[in-house]
Amino acid sequence: MTNRPLRVFLCHSSNDKPAVRELYQKLRAEPWIQPWLAQKKNQILIRMKIENKMQ
Incomplete structure:
Protein backbone atom coordinates (compact mmCIF):
# COMPACT_ATOMS: atom_id res chain seq x y z
CA MET A 1 0.00 0.00 0.00
CA THR A 2 1.19 3.52 -0.76
CA ASN A 3 0.60 6.90 0.86
CA ARG A 4 0.26 8.62 -2.50
CA PRO A 5 -3.13 10.13 -3.32
CA LEU A 6 -5.30 8.49 -5.93
CA ARG A 7 -4.95 10.54 -9.12
CA VAL A 8 -8.18 10.73 -11.12
CA PHE A 9 -8.43 12.24 -14.60
CA LEU A 10 -11.91 13.35 -15.66
CA CYS A 11 -12.58 13.69 -19.36
CA LYS A 40 -10.01 22.42 -22.75
CA LYS A 41 -8.51 19.95 -25.20
CA ASN A 42 -5.08 21.61 -25.20
CA GLN A 43 -4.84 21.22 -21.41
CA ILE A 44 -4.71 17.47 -21.89
CA LEU A 45 -1.74 17.71 -24.25
CA ILE A 46 0.12 20.18 -22.02
CA ARG A 47 -0.38 18.02 -18.94
CA MET A 48 0.83 14.92 -20.77
CA LYS A 49 3.98 16.70 -21.96
CA ILE A 50 4.76 17.95 -18.44
CA GLU A 51 4.28 14.52 -16.89
CA ASN A 52 6.45 12.87 -19.54
CA LYS A 53 9.27 15.32 -18.81
CA MET A 54 9.00 14.66 -15.08
CA GLN A 55 9.47 10.90 -15.50
Whole structure:
Protein backbone atom coordinates (compact mmCIF):
# COMPACT_ATOMS: atom_id res chain seq x y z
CA MET A 1 0.00 0.00 0.00
CA THR A 2 1.19 3.52 -0.76
CA ASN A 3 0.60 6.90 0.86
CA ARG A 4 0.26 8.62 -2.50
CA PRO A 5 -3.13 10.13 -3.32
CA LEU A 6 -5.30 8.49 -5.93
CA ARG A 7 -4.95 10.54 -9.12
CA VAL A 8 -8.18 10.73 -11.12
CA PHE A 9 -8.43 12.24 -14.60
CA LEU A 10 -11.91 13.35 -15.66
CA CYS A 11 -12.58 13.69 -19.36
CA HIS A 12 -16.05 14.37 -20.69
CA SER A 13 -18.22 15.60 -23.53
CA SER A 14 -19.72 19.07 -23.35
CA ASN A 15 -23.16 17.56 -22.65
CA ASP A 16 -21.83 15.95 -19.48
CA LYS A 17 -20.07 19.06 -18.15
CA PRO A 18 -22.49 19.84 -15.25
CA ALA A 19 -22.46 16.27 -13.93
CA VAL A 20 -18.68 15.95 -14.26
CA ARG A 21 -18.07 19.25 -12.47
CA GLU A 22 -20.25 18.06 -9.60
CA LEU A 23 -18.30 14.80 -9.45
CA TYR A 24 -15.03 16.76 -9.51
CA GLN A 25 -16.10 18.82 -6.49
CA LYS A 26 -17.06 15.69 -4.57
CA LEU A 27 -13.72 14.05 -5.35
CA ARG A 28 -11.81 17.17 -4.28
CA ALA A 29 -13.47 16.98 -0.88
CA GLU A 30 -11.71 13.66 -0.25
CA PRO A 31 -8.15 14.16 1.04
CA TRP A 32 -6.90 10.92 -0.52
CA ILE A 33 -8.11 11.76 -4.05
CA GLN A 34 -6.38 14.16 -6.43
CA PRO A 35 -8.79 14.80 -9.33
CA TRP A 36 -7.88 16.67 -12.48
CA LEU A 37 -10.57 18.08 -14.73
CA ALA A 38 -9.54 19.04 -18.26
CA GLN A 39 -11.44 22.16 -19.24
CA LYS A 40 -10.01 22.42 -22.75
CA LYS A 41 -8.51 19.95 -25.20
CA ASN A 42 -5.08 21.61 -25.20
CA GLN A 43 -4.84 21.22 -21.41
CA ILE A 44 -4.71 17.47 -21.89
CA LEU A 45 -1.74 17.71 -24.25
CA ILE A 46 0.12 20.18 -22.02
CA ARG A 47 -0.38 18.02 -18.94
CA MET A 48 0.83 14.92 -20.77
CA LYS A 49 3.98 16.70 -21.96
CA ILE A 50 4.76 17.95 -18.44
CA GLU A 51 4.28 14.52 -16.89
CA ASN A 52 6.45 12.87 -19.54
CA LYS A 53 9.27 15.32 -18.81
CA MET A 54 9.00 14.66 -15.08
CA GLN A 55 9.47 10.90 -15.50
